[in-house]
Amino acid sequence: MTEEDADPIRRRPGGRAARVRQAVLTAALEVLAEEGVARFGIAAVAARAGVNETTVYRRWGTREKLVLDAMLAGSTEGIPVPDTGDVRTDLAAFARALADYLATPAGRAVARAAALSSDDPGLAEAWETFWQSRLELAGAIVDRAVGRGELPAGTDTGLALELLCSPLQTRALLGHRPIEPDLPERLADTVLDGLRGRA
Amino acid sequence: MTEEDADPIRRRPGGRAARVRQAVLTAALEVLAEEGVARFGIAAVAARAGVNETTVYRRWGTREKLVLDAMLAGSTEGIPVPDTGDVRTDLAAFARALADYLATPAGRAVARAAALSSDDPGLAEAWETFWQSRLELAGAIVDRAVGRGELPAGTDTGLALELLCSPLQTRALLGHRPIEPDLPERLADTVLDGLRGRA
Amino acid sequence: MTEEDADPIRRRPGGRAARVRQAVLTAALEVLAEEGVARFGIAAVAARAGVNETTVYRRWGTREKLVLDAMLAGSTEGIPVPDTGDVRTDLAAFARALADYLATPAGRAVARAAALSSDDPGLAEAWETFWQSRLELAGAIVDRAVGRGELPAGTDTGLALELLCSPLQTRALLGHRPIEPDLPERLADTVLDGLRGRA
Amino acid sequence: MTEEDADPIRRRPGGRAARVRQAVLTAALEVLAEEGVARFGIAAVAARAGVNETTVYRRWGTREKLVLDAMLAGSTEGIPVPDTGDVRTDLAAFARALADYLATPAGRAVARAAALSSDDPGLAEAWETFWQSRLELAGAIVDRAVGRGELPAGTDTGLALELLCSPLQTRALLGHRPIEPDLPERLADTVLDGLRGRA
DNA sequence: GGATAAGCGAGACGGTACGTCTCGTCTTTTG
DNA sequence: CAAAAGACGAGACGTACCGTCTCGCTTATCC
Structure with a gap:
């Protein structure tokens, strides 16, 4: 190994x-x-x-x-992770790319396969790793924003990605509700606001 | 009829x-x-x-x-929708209840079943309706908060619920990552902050 | 009754x-x-x-x-029994009529139904009666021939009919061998010769 | 092959x-x-x-x-075909053997099965062949008799067998009329007389 | 470079579930 | 109250996959 x-x-x-x-x-x-x-x-x-x-x-x-x-x-390529210097632009673009991927037959298949084979613990873990490795690259977007001061220190990167991505994943998995074109932007905006806190 | x-x-x-x-x-x-x-x-x-x-x-x-x-x-009962007068408490409690339900065998089964049969358009729509009807009740939490002034007027109720619930659903569907006890609270906090906008 | x-x-x-x-x-x-x-x-x-x-x-x-x-x-009408005064003509005509009936969908159906439901003793007897009543009318042909001296006294009427009819029934029941146009005549001839004895 | x-x-x-x-x-x-x-x-x-x-x-x-x-x-063995040198004895013995076989459960089943599946042309043909191959061996009895001069030269072997066998088959197939012990002999006699022609 | 071991092709089989079809019975509704 | 309407019980049928097995044969590796 x-x-x-x-x-x-x-x-x-x-x-x-x-x-x-x-x-x-x-x-x-x-x-x-x-x-x-x-x-x-x-x-x-x-x-x-x-x-x-x-x-x-x-x-x-x-x-x-x-x-x-x-x-x-x-699917070694994964979702492209943009780096424009603006966290909102980056997150929205990433969400857009993920949504596009999930709209793909292959993307739908990936999501379904993961959902269906998660009874077997071993396979479930493997799928977990699969998604982790595909999505965690986007953590860099958040980390860079923290570095630039766009987001407060201590920002929970994982939570951010989960808030951003799981609505898209859920829509792809359950039901057949399409993903509206502006949904990625709205998600990015709201998540960013949430991460910055109320103050 | x-x-x-x-x-x-x-x-x-x-x-x-x-x-x-x-x-x-x-x-x-x-x-x-x-x-x-x-x-x-x-x-x-x-x-x-x-x-x-x-x-x-x-x-x-x-x-x-x-x-x-x-x-x-x-599952006619659905997830209980609390009304304590405090939107954060309500949302967190609702998220907690949803997480508990999804940890149930029945809850897991519901999620899987929806993912399984979303090939058939008719069934997919039915499952869509199912989830819609189960979760939209929680929209009342957001609406009441808007009425009380806890949240701004144009708050997108659907987006709020999606941000709150889909991370839990996704975790139940994909992989086997458990839901940490404080995740509902953290979700509620972040989503609320996001909805209130960047002051 | x-x-x-x-x-x-x-x-x-x-x-x-x-x-x-x-x-x-x-x-x-x-x-x-x-x-x-x-x-x-x-x-x-x-x-x-x-x-x-x-x-x-x-x-x-x-x-x-x-x-x-x-x-x-x-099927109350049964097979027509001719009476031309010549036993060979009569028997051949009767055999021809039976062959035609068995070639009919209804005729095929009758034969098959009898063959298939003969497990039940009661039904088997009923079918027996059915065939008996349909065919024994043709016994008159033989009897008249005996009366006219065309056939020897003591001729076994039942055997005669059985020899004449059962080849046709068997062909209708087993396999799909068609009944050649001259088969009724040949049957009538041979059976008549057989009945008259060797001398 | x-x-x-x-x-x-x-x-x-x-x-x-x-x-x-x-x-x-x-x-x-x-x-x-x-x-x-x-x-x-x-x-x-x-x-x-x-x-x-x-x-x-x-x-x-x-x-x-x-x-x-x-x-x-x-049922590869088929019905035994005797060869005693006397056509009457041979035919009667063969008819007796066929009657015994048809009285067997297996024999009944064979007859019924053929009647049952004669809707499918392919199967009907196969059954046709089945019976053909089982009965045509007995043609040797007739052919030998012709060779010995017991029967005239142009004797129709097929017709002879059909007259001999089909009464037995029909009785086995339709109704439940038993086969009397002397029926094979009477059949053989009458058929032989028929084949020899009128005087 | 030939022995040899690993992998492949072909074909069948056991097993489980699925969904269909009919027959004949039983319950419920209706005239 | 008897017939119509409709659901049910029972059981066979035929299909679709899944995963396993055996037997030759081909390929790649090793001495």
């Missing part, structure tokens, strides 16, 4: 094993985006990857683990 | 149909709470309700619709 | 009961002819007769009994 | 697939004989074969196909 990946499959990047792995994960992401998480099936993934079903079961075991691995491998 | 329920099943409260309906919905809620939404099956519900499986299929058709109906029929 | 039918349904020929009975039986015959005996269902019969399903169940109980009753009531 | 069976299931005679196949077909024949074709169910067959229900559906799809396959695989 430290200097050499323990997974024997990734040992040789050019080998057949790695090729199969990549094909399956790519296919999984495509199926996820096209069919949604509810109709996501291993048979479809294997067929699209040009790989035998048994192989997928051998390597990933269950549907949930495959979804998780595909997500981890596939 | 006005004085007599349109649903023919509920016409006679004492009849067999109504009795069966009640038994199934109750059993559904129990199974949901005990097994979770992923392992929720119609066979188990029918067995527990002492009703034939076919009847469940006849009346509800699919698992998703049964879950929805059980939720609609079963 | 002797001078007044015991069946209460037939008591009043003009009453509603009789009307319902007639409608159901007619509808049953139609469904039987159109859909075949395998897809014959009480629901379809009731719908076509403009009568409630429950009524059919009350009066006839099971599908088999309804089929039987419909057959008994519906 | 010549030296290796095309059916992939039978490729390995000792493999699990072949074992399962055999178990299911044997169980099917047993259920068929014990319960009759009307009460023949896949669940019962699977249970008796110690095989999962799904496997039966996968391999045979419908009840009718399973019945057919069981019959094809299970």
Whole structure:
């Protein structure tokens, strides 16, 4: 885990094993985006990857683990974190980007997959980490604002991000209420005001 | 529709149909709470309700619709909405109650069920309505605060509730991050400050 | 059974009961002819007769009994028995008529219904009677031939009819082998030769 | 196709697939004989074969196909065809054997099954072939008699068999009229006389 | 460079749930 | 009060996935 990946499959990047792995994960992401998480099936993934079903079961075991691995491998880019020097602009842009991502089929699929596989504690933790790593980068926006004096010292970065992001996530997960275009801005404004305190 | 329920099943409260309906919905809620939404099956519900499986299929058709109906029929009480005269106390108490509910097996199940069946547009809308009706009562807290002058006139009630509730919902849905005991208070504080604007 | 039918349904020929009975039986015959005996269902019969399903169940109980009753009531005419004075012509014509009837949807349905419901001893006997009464009329052909000296005295009428008819019935029942146009004649010829004996 | 069976299931005679196949077909024949074709169910067959229900559906799809396959695989021996040098004795013995077979539960089931599934053209043809292959062996009796001069040269073998066998089949199929002990002999006699022609 | 071990393809199977279909019974409502 | 309307019980049917297993065969690794 430290200097050499323990997974024997990734040992040789050019080998057949790695090729199969990549094909399956790519296919999984495509199926996820096209069919949604509810109709996501291993048979479809294997067929699209040009790989035998048994192989997928051998390597990933269950549907949930495959979804998780595909997500981890596939969305490495994350949400872009702007840095314009103005905290309001940055937060609004980040919220906008997150909303756009969640409107994507892939984004919807990610959210659903996380929600559905959170029964298994191990998977739940993995999803937790997934979201954490995707969103905590935005903490830099808040931290920089504190550094510039735009926000008071001691500002709770986590709370800020949670207030900003979870309305968007919740809308993507529950029901089908669309995200109005000005919602990211309104969220950013209100959250900023809240963080600055009443005084 | 006005004085007599349109649903023919509920016409006679004492009849067999109504009795069966009640038994199934109750059993559904129990199974949901005990097994979770992923392992929720119609066979188990029918067995527990002492009703034939076919009847469940006849009346509800699919698992998703049964879950929805059980939720609609079963959680009529909703989250209590306090009225102490102090908006901060009220909001914090409401957030606390919501968090407690979401920590309940039933609460988790509700959240998961909504996330699960949001592929079907009709069901998604129904779940939207469900949450709307459960949470909008809390709008009274904000409205009363506006009336008392605790909050400015043009306060966006919906945004307020969304900021307050969605972090709790998201935590219940994604990952397994527990809700810290003081989170409701912190949420209430920050949201209130945000609503009051940057003085 | 002797001078007044015991069946209460037939008591009043003009009453509603009789009307319902007639409608159901007619509808049953139609469904039987159109859909075949395998897809014959009480629901379809009731719908076509403009009568409630429950009524059919009350009066006839099971599908088999309804089929039987419909057959008994519906095909009173039977197969025409010719009398030309020549036994070969008569037998061939009768065989031809039977073959034509068995090629009819109704005829196929009758044969299938008899074959399928012969598990129940009571029904089996009823079907036995049904066929007996339809075919034994043709015994007159043989008897007349004996009277005219065309066939020896002591000719086994039942055996003659069985030899003549059962190949046609079997072809209608098993497999889908069509009945060649000259088969009735060949049957009549061979059977007649057989009856006359070798000498 | 010549030296290796095309059916992939039978490729390995000792493999699990072949074992399962055999178990299911044997169980099917047993259920068929014990319960009759009307009460023949896949669940019962699977249970008796110690095989999962799904496997039966996968391999045979419908009840009718399973019945057919069981019959094809299970009654390979057919009706014994005697060769005593006397056509009357041979035909009578064959008719007797057929009558005995049709009196067997399995024999009844075969007849009923064919009558049951003759709606599907493919299955009807298969049943046709089934009966054809079971009965045409007896054609040798007639052919040998022609060779010995017991029967005239142009004797219609098919017609002879049909006249001999179909009365027995019809009695087994329709109604419940038992087969009298001397019926086979009388059939053989009359058919032989018929085949020899009038003087 | 050949043994050898790891992984893959192919095919079936056990298991669980789902949703459909019919039959025949039972309760409730209505004329 | 009897028939209509409609729900129910019972049970089979056929389908869809999931995850496991076995058996050859191909590929990559190791001596």
